[in-house]
Every structure is written in C-alpha cells, then in structure tokens.
Amino acid sequence: MLTMTIWWLAILLEALLLVRGLPGKLVRQFPIFYSYILFVFVEEFLRFSVYRWFSSHYSQVYWITQFLSLVIGSAVIFEIYRVGLRSFPGTARMARYLLLIVFGAVFAKALANPSGGLFWWFAKRSLVLERNLRIVQALAILTLVSLFLWYAIPFGRNLKGIVFGYGLFIAMSIVQLTLSYTWGDIRLFWPYVQPVSYLLVLGLWASALWSVQPVPEGKPAMQLEDDYEVLVASTRSQLRRTFARLGWAVRQ
Amino acid sequence: MMSTAIFVAVAIFLVLFLLLIMRHEEVDEQESVQADASTRHECRDALQHQELVFRIFSREDREFILLMRSPRLQRIYQEERRKVALHWVRRTSREVSRIMRTHRLIARQSRNLDAGAEARLFFQYLQLRFICGLLVLLSKTFGPHALPDLASYAGELSQLIGRAVPDAAAANHVASSGIPGTP
Numbered sequence: 252m253l254t255m256t257i258w259w260l261a262i263l264l265e266a267l268l269l270v271r272g273l274p275g276k277l278v279r280q281f282p283i284f285y286s287y288i289l290f291v292f293v294e295e296f297l298r299f300s301v302y303r304w305f306s307s308h309y310s311q312v313y314w315i316t317q318f319l320s321l322v323i324g325s326a327v328i329f330e331i332y333r334v335g336l337r338s339f340p341g342t343a344r345m346a347r348y349l350l351l352i353v354f355g356a357v358f359a360k361a362l363a364n365p366s367g368g369l370f371w372w373f374a375k376r377s378l379v380l381e382r383n384l385r386i387v388q389a390l391a392i393l394t395l396v397s398l399f400l401w402y403a404i405p406f407g408r409n410l411k412g413i414v415f416g417y418g419l420f421i422a423m424s425i426v427q428l429t430l431s432y433t434w435g436d437i438r439l440f441w442p443y444v445q446p447v448s449y450l451l452v453l454g455l456w457a458s459a460l461w462s463v464q465p466v467p468e469g470k471p472a473m474q475l476e477d478d479y480e481v482l483v484a485s486t487r488s489q490l491r492r493t494f495a496r497l498g499w500a501v502r503q
Numbered sequence: 504m505m506s507t508a509i510f511v512a513v514a515i516f517l518v519l520f521l522l523l524i525m526r527h528e529e530v531d532e533q534e535s536v537q538a539d540a541s542t543r544h545e546c547r548d549a550l551q552h553q554e555l556v557f558r559i560f561s562r563e564d565r566e567f568i569l570l571m572r573s574p575r576l577q578r579i580y581q582e583e584r585r586k587v588a589l590h591w592v593r594r595t596s597r598e599v600s601r602i603m604r605t606h607r608l609i610a611r612q613s614r615n616l617d618a619g620a621e622a623r624l625f626f627q628y629l630q631l632r633f634i635c636g637l638l639v640l641l642s643k644t645f646g647p648h649a650l651p652d653l654a655s656y657a658g659e660l661s662q663l664i665g666r667a668v669p670d671a672a673a674a675n676h677v678a679s680s681g682i683p684g685t686p
Contacts, residue, residue: 338612339611339612340612340613340614340616341610341611341612341613341614341616342611342616344614344616344618345616345618345621348618349618382510386510386513389513389514389517390513392517393513393516393517393520396520396521396523396524397520399524400520400523400524401607402607402608402610402611403604403607403608403611404611406524411524411525414521414524415521415524415525418517418518418520418521419518419521421514421517422514422515422517422518422521423514425510425511425513425514425517426511426514429507429510429511429514430507430511479610479613479615479616479617479620480617482606482609482610482613483606483617483620483624485606486602486603486605486606486624487624487627489602490599490602490624490627490628490631493595493598493599493602493631494631494634496556496595497595497631497634497635497638
C-alpha cells in the first residue's frame with residue numbers, strides 16, 4: 252500500500268513538473284531535462300502496468316528502463332554544462348579539460364583493472380553496473396560544481412534546482428547501490444528508501460522549476476577580457492609580491 | 504570494503520558540494536570586482552611597506568624590551584606584537600584571496616583561457632594560503648619571532664614564481680594598463 256502511494260505521488264509530481272514546464276519557456280531553456288522527466292513519467296506508467304499485469308517480466312523491464320533513464324540523465328549533466336557556462340567561455344574551456352581528465356582517468360582505471368573496472372561489459376551484475384555509471388556521473392557533477400563555485404558562476408534558481416536535485420539523486424543512488432552490494436540487509440529497506448528519496452528530489456525540482464527565472468548572463472569582463480596572458484602575468488606578479496612580503500616577515 | 508568506503512565518500516563529497524551551491528550567493532560580480540579593486544588600493548598601502556613588516560616582526564624591539572628586565576612589560580609586548588602580527592598575516596591572506604577572486608572573475612569570460620596557467624596559479628594560491636595559515640599557527644603558538652625557518656622557503660618560492668612570469672613585455676604591459684592593484 253505504501254509503495255503504491257509513493258509510486259502515485261511520484262507520477263503526480265512528474266506530471267506537475269511537466270504541466271508547469273511544457274507550456275512555458277522552461278522547456279526551451281532545459282529541453283534535455285524535460286525530455287528526461289517525460290521519459291521517467293512514461294517509464295513509471297510502463298513499470299506500473301507491467302508490475303500490475305505482467306509481474307514476471309517486471310525485472311527485465313525495470314533494468315532496461317533504468318539504463319535508458321541513466322543514459323538520458325547523463326545528457327542532463329551536459330545540459331547543466333551547456334546552460335550554466337553559455338556566457339562564460341573561459342570556464343567552459345576549463346570544464347572541457349577537467350572532464351576530459353576525469354573521463355580519461357576512469358577509462359584508464361577500467362583498462363588497468365578489467366576485473367573490477369567501471370564499464371558495463373565487465374560488470375557481472377546490474378547493480379554494480381548501475382553503481383559504476385552513477386559514480387562516473389557523480390564525478391562529472393563534482394567537477395562541474397567545483398568549477399561553478401571556483402569561478403563564481405551564477406546558477407539562477409532553475410539551474411540550481413536541477414543541479415541540486417539531480418546531484419542528490421545520484422548521491423543517494425550511489426549509497427544505496429553500494430550498500431546493497433556489500434550489505435545485503437539494505438534490500439529490505441530499499442523498496443522504500445529509493446522511492447522516498449526520489450520523491451524528495453521531485454519535490455525540490457517542482458519548487459525550483461515552478462516558474463521561469465532568468466539565467467544570469469555574464470557581463471563583459473573588465474579591461475582585460477581580450478588579453479588573458481596579461482591577466483595571468485598581472486595575477487602572478489601580485490602573488491609574487493605577496494610572497495615577497497611574507498618572506499620579509501619571516502626573515503625578521 | 505575499501506572500494507565501498509571510497510564510493511560512499513564520493514557520494515558524501517557530492518552532497519557537501521551541493522550544499523555549498525545552496526549557500527552560493529548570487530551577487531553582482533562586476534560590482535564586487537570593482538569593490539575589490541578599490542579596497543585593494545587601500546590594503547596595498549597598509550600592507551606593502553617593507554618598513555611596516557620589518558617593524559612588526561623586528562627582533563630589535565624584542566631585544567630592547569628584554570633589556571628593560573621587566574616581565575610585565577615583556578608580557579604586554581609579546582601579547583601586543585602577536586596581535587599585530589596575526590592581524591597583518593590575516594589581511595595578507597585576504598589580499599591573496601582578493602587577487603585570485605579578481606583573476607577568476609575576469610578569466611571565466613576569456614576565450615583563450617589556458618588551463619595549464621590556471622592550474623599553476625591555483626597551486627601558487629594554495630601555497631600562499633598554506634604559508635599564511637602556518638604563519639598564523641606559529642604566531643599564535645610561539646609568537647611572531649619564531650619564523651626564521653619559513654623565511655628561506657618563502658624566499659625560494661618567490662624567486663620561482665618570478666622566473667615563471669612569462670615575459671617582461673607582458674609584465675610591462677600590465678604595469679602600464681592601470682590594472683587595480685598593480686603599481
């Protein structure tokens with residue numbers, strides 16, 4: 252009964268998100284995110300129908316739809332990068348380098364350690380496979396969020412809600428999937444914990460995406476926007492002077 | 504077991520970073536850059552004079568006080584000098600943060616941003632913050648005069664960065680461009 256209530260609540264919240272987002276500008280601003288919500292909405296109905304009338308096939312349907320939503324969810328991360336850094340080409344460039352390093356490191360680890368690697372063709376169990384892909388997503392979001400914070404990129408209420416909600420969902424998925432792999436008892440709670448945490452995320456999204464908020468545009472930078480080398484030289488020379496001052500202090 | 508801990512740690516880090524986002528205030532960055540630039544002029548005047556630094560950390564004053572042979576005077580001197588030194592180091596640390604903040608706010612919009620240069624600046628910034636933290640710790644624990652070992656290290660780093668500055672032409676350009684905070 253409780254599972255069904257949670258299920259219906261989730262469907263209701265997804266419908267609410269779509270109703271608020273589809274007619275307005277939000278869907279044009281975040282097309283991938285709304286495609287993801289639409290997919291999850293259809294997926295919930297499909298799963299519900301299979302669970303109700305073809306329960307013997309539920310497991311296959313669950314994992315197939317789960318991986319499809321995982322793939323579309325990865326595209327949401329790309330959308331966070333695209334929308335958030337549209338006006339900040341410098342940070343966008345840095346993000347590309349860092350994401351390349353992160354994905355390169357993940358790929359290298361998978362090649363170096365194929366038995367416990369991160370890629371699906373090595374994974375023996377669906378849980379491990381999903382957990383590993385969620386970790387890759389978490390690393391990508393961590394990289395992006397670090398850059399957003401370091402370069403003081405303004406999020407805007409809508410994007411902040413999407414990042415926070417999706418990041419929270421990934422973090423909770425990792426914890427659940429990791430513990431269910433090593434600590435089997437969590438399977439008793441999992442049917443409740445996962446949907447409840449997902450409900451929380453949907454609630455966050457519904458609140459953040461209730462109305463369109465402008466995505467903050469980057470204003471033209473100061474006089475050095477066209478001369479990055481000069482900017483770096485200036486910063487270095489200022490840091491060098493500070494080093495020197497600290498040196499005087501310590502030498503006394 | 505080890506990998507379980509690492510995976511859970513990744514999830515916890517992610518949640519912590521997400522909470523940081525929620526605290527991230529949306530301020531008018533352009534205004535804050537200009538505010539930084541104006542306050543930096545004031546700070547520089549207060550911080551940059553070599554005489555001031557020599558005075559704060561001077562051993563001569565301590566030796567003079569020692570000659571007075573007054574334990575009370577020595578205690579007052581130690582306490583006051585420690586406060587002044589801590590204030591100076593903290594202001595220097597804030598100045599370092601301001602320099603980097605201004606850099607980031609401009610660099611984020613630069614189309615020809617160099618990831619390597621950004622990484623090097625980031626590590627230099629970390630080193631500076633670390634030295635400031637160490638100075639605060641040492642000043643609090645042993646007083647402002649217990650720092651001679653750090654001197655050589657800071658001096659060497661300063662020279663290393665000096666060599667890393669790309670070319671004199673760029674530096675000259677900086678000097679003439681009127682960037683706030685440059686002489």
